[in-house]
Amino acid sequence: MVDFGIQIKDLKLKNPVTTASGTFGFGEEFTDFMDLNKLGGIFVKGLTLKHREGNPYPRMAETPSGMLNAVGLQNKGVDYFINTIYPNIKDFDTEIIPNVNGSTIEDYVEVTEKLNEIEGIHSIELNISCPNVKEGGMAFGVSCPSAIAVTEAVRKAYDKTLIVKLSPNVTDITEIAKGVESVGADAVSLVNTFLAMAIDANTRKPLLSTITGGLSGPAIKPIALRMVWQVFNAVQIPVIGMCGIMNATDAIEFILAGSTVIQIGTANFIDPQISVKIIEGIELYCKQQNVDAVSDLIGAMVTK
Amino acid sequence: MVDFGIQIKDLKLKNPVTTASGTFGFGEEFTDFMDLNKLGGIFVKGLTLKHREGNPYPRMAETPSGMLNAVGLQNKGVDYFINTIYPNIKDFDTEIIPNVNGSTIEDYVEVTEKLNEIEGIHSIELNISCPNVKEGGMAFGVSCPSAIAVTEAVRKAYDKTLIVKLSPNVTDITEIAKGVESVGADAVSLVNTFLAMAIDANTRKPLLSTITGGLSGPAIKPIALRMVWQVFNAVQIPVIGMCGIMNATDAIEFILAGSTVIQIGTANFIDPQISVKIIEGIELYCKQQNVDAVSDLIGAMVTK
Amino acid sequence: MKRIQDFKFKEYKWLNYQNYILTLKTTDTIAEIKPGNFAELKIPNAPDVFLRRPLSVLDVDHDENTISFYVKIIGKGTEKLGKLRGGDKVNVIYPLGNSFSINGTNKALLVGGGSGIAPFILLGRELKQKGVEITFLIGARTKEDVLLTNEFKKLGDVLVTTEDGTMGQTGLVTHHSVFSEEFQFDKIYTCGPDPMMKAIAEIAVEKGVDCEASLENMMACGFGACLCCVVETHGGNKCVCTEGPVFNTKDLAW
Amino acid sequence: MKRIQDFKFKEYKWLNYQNYILTLKTTDTIAEIKPGNFAELKIPNAPDVFLRRPLSVLDVDHDENTISFYVKIIGKGTEKLGKLRGGDKVNVIYPLGNSFSINGTNKALLVGGGSGIAPFILLGRELKQKGVEITFLIGARTKEDVLLTNEFKKLGDVLVTTEDGTMGQTGLVTHHSVFSEEFQFDKIYTCGPDPMMKAIAEIAVEKGVDCEASLENMMACGFGACLCCVVETHGGNKCVCTEGPVFNTKDLAW
Numbered sequence A, B: 001m002v003d004f005g006i007q008i009k010d011l012k013l014k015n016p017v018t019t020a021s022g023t024f025g026f027g028e029e030f031t032d033f034m035d036l037n038k039l040g041g042i043f044v045k046g047l048t049l050k051h052r053e054g055n056p057y058p059r060m061a062e063t064p065s066g067m068l069n070a071v072g073l074q075n076k077g078v079d080y081f082i083n084t085i086y087p088n089i090k091d092f093d094t095e096i097i098p099n100v101n102g103s104t105i106e107d108y109v110e111v112t113e114k115l116n117e118i119e120g121i122h123s124i125e126l127n128i129s130c131p132n133v134k135e136g137g138m139a140f141g142v143s144c145p146s147a148i149a150v151t152e153a154v155r156k157a158y159d160k161t162l163i164v165k166l167s168p169n170v171t172d173i174t175e176i177a178k179g180v181e182s183v184g185a186d187a188v189s190l191v192n193t194f195l196a197m198a199i200d201a202n203t204r205k206p207l208l209s210t211i212t213g214g215l216s217g218p219a220i221k222p223i224a225l226r227m228v229w230q231v232f233n234a235v236q237i238p239v240i241g242m243c244g245i246m247n248a249t250d251a252i253e254f255i256l257a258g259s260t261v262i263q264i265g266t267a268n269f270i271d272p273q274i275s276v277k278i279i280e281g282i283e284l285y286c287k288q289q290n291v292d293a294v295s296d297l298i299g300a301m302v303t304k
Numbered sequence C, D: 001m002k003r004i005q006d007f008k009f010k011e012y013k014w015l016n017y018q019n020y021i022l023t024l025k026t027t028d029t030i031a032e033i034k035p036g037n038f039a040e041l042k043i044p045n046a047p048d049v050f051l052r053r054p055l056s057v058l059d060v061d062h063d064e065n066t067i068s069f070y071v072k073i074i075g076k077g078t079e080k081l082g083k084l085r086g087g088d089k090v091n092v093i094y095p096l097g098n099s100f101s102i103n104g105t106n107k108a109l110l111v112g113g114g115s116g117i118a119p120f121i122l123l124g125r126e127l128k129q130k131g132v133e134i135t136f137l138i139g140a141r142t143k144e145d146v147l148l149t150n151e152f153k154k155l156g157d158v159l160v161t162t163e164d165g166t167m168g169q170t171g172l173v174t175h176h177s178v179f180s181e182e183f184q185f186d187k188i189y190t191c192g193p194d195p196m197m198k199a200i201a202e203i204a205v206e207k208g209v210d211c212e213a214s215l216e217n218m219m220a221c222g223f224g225a226c227l228c229c230v231v232e233t234h235g236g237n238k239c240v241c242t243e244g245p246v247f248n249t250k251d252l253a254w
């Protein structure tokens, strides 16, 4: 038996395979297709203090080996999550990890304080990297001082495992990672989507209502993999890797580059059963390669 | 007849379609396949002061809708170019634009001074964005002060059209673009390749000898398009756009986003005749859309 | 319950150069499908088509275990889906979305254009079974684009408009005399290009009848996971894939 | 002169489950091809195979206007290339690279393993035509992997080694008794996995004979435009696609 367990402070995962925020709803959307109890964890859709309508339509465009989205954090607010959604999903035998968003530091802190009260929730993911909102979001994640400021404030308000989700739209992602580590982040997750755009040559219009949106999918996997590798070598805290993971091989590459946990995003849309298949695929790989614990693979890329 | 002419100071192009540095050799490699005289211009392989061996093998890996390279500016030095290569290509009826590289500002200036003497050459492209060299290259392009410093020095040494090639591996590309504009760049070209990497899960080894390399191709087109649009809106000088242009529609999207000239890179490897096909395709589009001059399309994306 | 299921390519019926009916077969059973439901198909042999493609269910045969779609070629996904060969497997997620409401309808006008007419077979059949009187009003550019009328004739009256006058009345569906004459319908169902549906929705308001429209939209998932597929309603942004695709047009703020 | 030319799929000859000979046909003429030359094929129906794939030319028939390749399936490109159907077009850039040098050779040993044996048909034919005596030494893991020997027998003697001893001598090619007996050859040509070629190159030094090896490499273009495909030589990095794929092993610093 391969040892699959992962622990990041209070957060214990039965395996390193989780689903990425905004790509897995609140889990319930997938219960017809798969057994949620098999997952290491579910990073649920981004939450804000108040209800948000998100951006106008169109919010999606397909690009070569990827997609653009401009959802803009549509959600009914953290209270609705706590009172109405969480009770339906809390009994699944998997970690539910809320994704925390805000326009101001106060917003972030207030959302965090509410989540800090929920016993069954052992971790939050601080999203300072959403490219699809006018205020806050990525603005916090692309400057080191502001990334530190918001992380520090949230850290004070949160007792359990604090994961900070980083933006790829920066010159040096290790600088931001080290910054948030220095003020108490327990892990970093990377990366959020890349700021990008698409145009319809015939109509001459952008394909998204917001002109720019976030690029996800295998197209940018090589860039994300590089960032995971860089951050793994720069910080002491665990790295949670993602971007374009479509199968077990991709997941293993992210682990070899330094990911303790991996998140599956866009792939869930194409195959809603992919996360379970990836768990099985990693297990098979470990057996074939005589790896006893998946944690032995973390950062195990051979570089000489 | 569609008006195809483009002028950027001393540089007159018969059409906006050029080939990207490092993807078209010195032009001669393509003469069996196409008529070089049809091209607006050829950005030839990166030149350095001295002969460079480039990086060890392997230097290439395929990725979803893209490729990684780690060539590392292999070339025989600027003198060899001037004395041995240029005489063979100077009589083609197209603009030959050298791509200038260096490890230090002095290197850049020295290469530039030599090229400044060549009468038939009306422009150089200053590459401050090569991700595949240990010294210089991208290091200059990812910090605004150093981008300004090298541009300023080269500007003093160069009398004709100075194009500065920007790196996408930055938080805010408009800042760098405005910086180099402020010290006399006549145009900016964007973008160079994205720093990225790939791993073979079976051997656990990176696919490039240098671990990281540069990602090019359609995978990253949406990011590049966004950068062109941002820079177009931030500077007064012309923008030369590229990244993942595989066909005329892609080229038109780059023009609509704000490109005065476009460069074709990786696509040349897959179809060595693609640049000519793209010229024809743009012409057809202009006719179908009743566009009299291709310059009417520059930045003509409809945003309301 | 939604399913993810493999089907095998069975056959095409090509209606014209850019429209075809694709029939898929399974050895398994097929889940219950309601009029208006759609499916998300993974396009085979097309790794460059990154996401699934949503298609309304045209017809389903629970005895034969076949499901069919009416597809109009508009891009690479719909083109590649028209090039299947014997043995090809197609993975389908279905049934997705809500369905048309039928209760209380006595005399229904079904107004469709283009590939929008796909849901009208299942809808017409159910309406007919419930004893509702049905009139189809089909709009097209020209005669060759008026499709499936034989099927519709089995279910009710069929009216046609063509823009070039080669069949039925000349003009757009909204110009059809059915709207200028005394209006005898108590419900309009519409499906097709947005401008057409909007115009029909306005007419419905004028005539004081209920109108349901089935919307198309850019979808990444089709089952509520991505929130990409919204339409603006008077109650805020709603997901077309879970709260639609069928909406009462009076709720839409489009 | 290099050409970019459309061919049509003609036929496969499957040698075993992962090796096939692909023959393509054109209505046009075929350019002159020298032993060692290779081609860059755009894989049809495979938009996920981004770049072309390099393959040595196995054979060419200027009367029939056919060209053929010996392909070993190792990944998605070589797999998809094995699934062509009647009517499929294959775009080919050729002839690429340099070729083996033949002048001055009297008695040649051609050592190959795996898909590396592809250039040996054209090479063998040209050597034979020039009156050179030829011996092939083919190494494989097991009997089933020893391919094309009938073709080789038409051109010269054929020696075989298999790792499991199911055919010829047991062991690697380098263990073959041809190397322990008195060495009668004045030239070695080798083609196959790198470790094999390196071992053969060492033997060549020992025996004091000239050795040419045809190298494989990750190529983005195949015609000198990208500089991705280098091999280290005593004269610095050389492009395998233009200055190779054939190198005299004494020049290589591998």
Ligand SMILES: Cc1cc2nc3c(=O)[nH]c(=O)nc-3n(C[C@H](O)[C@H](O)[C@H](O)COP(=O)(O)OP(=O)(O)OC[C@H]3O[C@@H](n4cnc5c(N)ncnc54)[C@H](O)[C@@H]3O)c2cc1C
Pocket (backbone or CB within 6 Å): A062, A200, C038, C049, C053, C054, C055, C056, C057, C069, C070, C071, C072, C073, C074, C075, C076, C077, C078, C079, C115, C118, C119, C215, C216, C217, C218, C219, C245
């Ligand atoms: C609920 C639903 C039901 C549908 N039912 C049918 C059906 O029964 N028959 C049928 O032929 N089509 C139907 N469609 C539309 C169908 O999904 C699209 O035509 C298809 O996805 C296009 O894929 P493609 O790869 O061929 O085109 P692409 O290459 O993806 O797109 C070509 C162009 O069309 C635009 N486009 C693509 N899809 C949509 C869309 N859904 N809405 C608006 N613009 C779009 C693109 O932006 C692009 O400009 C339905 C769509 C939805 C959402």
Ligand SMILES: Cc1cc2nc3c(=O)[nH]c(=O)nc-3n(C[C@H](O)[C@H](O)[C@H](O)COP(=O)(O)OP(=O)(O)OC[C@H]3O[C@@H](n4cnc5c(N)ncnc54)[C@H](O)[C@@H]3O)c2cc1C
Pocket (backbone or CB within 6 Å): B062, B200, D038, D049, D053, D054, D055, D056, D057, D069, D070, D071, D072, D073, D074, D075, D076, D077, D078, D079, D115, D118, D119, D215, D216, D217, D218, D219, D245
């Ligand atoms: C000059 C030349 C001549 C060749 N002649 C033949 C021939 O006659 N018959 C034949 O079967 N093959 C030949 N090859 C090898 C052939 O090009 C590769 O097997 C093919 O490109 C693999 O493509 P793929 O998509 O199937 O595999 P991929 O999915 O691209 O690769 C599968 C694995 O193999 C590795 N790989 C792929 N190509 C190469 C390569 N060229 N060198 C080293 N590693 C590689 C990849 O990194 C990957 O790990 C030749 C190569 C060269 C450069």
Ligand SMILES: Cc1cc2nc3c(=O)[nH]c(=O)nc-3n(C[C@H](O)[C@H](O)[C@H](O)COP(=O)(O)O)c2cc1C
Pocket (backbone or CB within 6 Å): A020, A021, A022, A023, A045, A046, A047, A069, A071, A073, A099, A127, A130, A165, A191, A192, A193, A216, A217, A218, A242, A243, A244, A245, A263, A264, A265, A266, A267, C226, C227, C228
């Ligand atoms: C439709 C969509 C919505 C997303 N919403 C969120 C979100 O609310 N919060 C967040 O942190 N990331 C969000 N993301 C980013 C993903 O969590 C993930 O970082 C990204 O998609 C890259 O991974 P992938 O390539 O596997 O999809 C969203 C992504 C998509 C595609």
Ligand SMILES: Cc1cc2nc3c(=O)[nH]c(=O)nc-3n(C[C@H](O)[C@H](O)[C@H](O)COP(=O)(O)O)c2cc1C
Pocket (backbone or CB within 6 Å): B020, B021, B022, B023, B045, B046, B047, B069, B071, B073, B099, B127, B130, B165, B191, B192, B193, B216, B217, B218, B242, B243, B244, B245, B263, B264, B265, B266, B267, D226, D227, D228
């Ligand atoms: C193999 C290779 C070599 C390159 N060499 C250079 C170079 O010498 N100088 C330079 O400025 N850019 C170089 N580039 C970057 C290209 O000019 C271009 O910016 C990049 O490939 C993006 O465009 P594309 O997606 O169309 O290829 C190189 C790119 C590739 C793929």
Ligand code: FES
Pocket (backbone or CB within 6 Å): C218, C219, C220, C221, C222, C223, C224, C225, C226, C227, C228, C229, C239, C240, C241, C242
């Ligand atoms: S398409 Fe994903 S939520 Fe509707």
Ligand code: FES
Pocket (backbone or CB within 6 Å): D218, D219, D220, D221, D222, D223, D224, D225, D226, D227, D228, D229, D239, D240, D241, D242
């Ligand atoms: S493969 Fe491009 S130069 Fe050799």
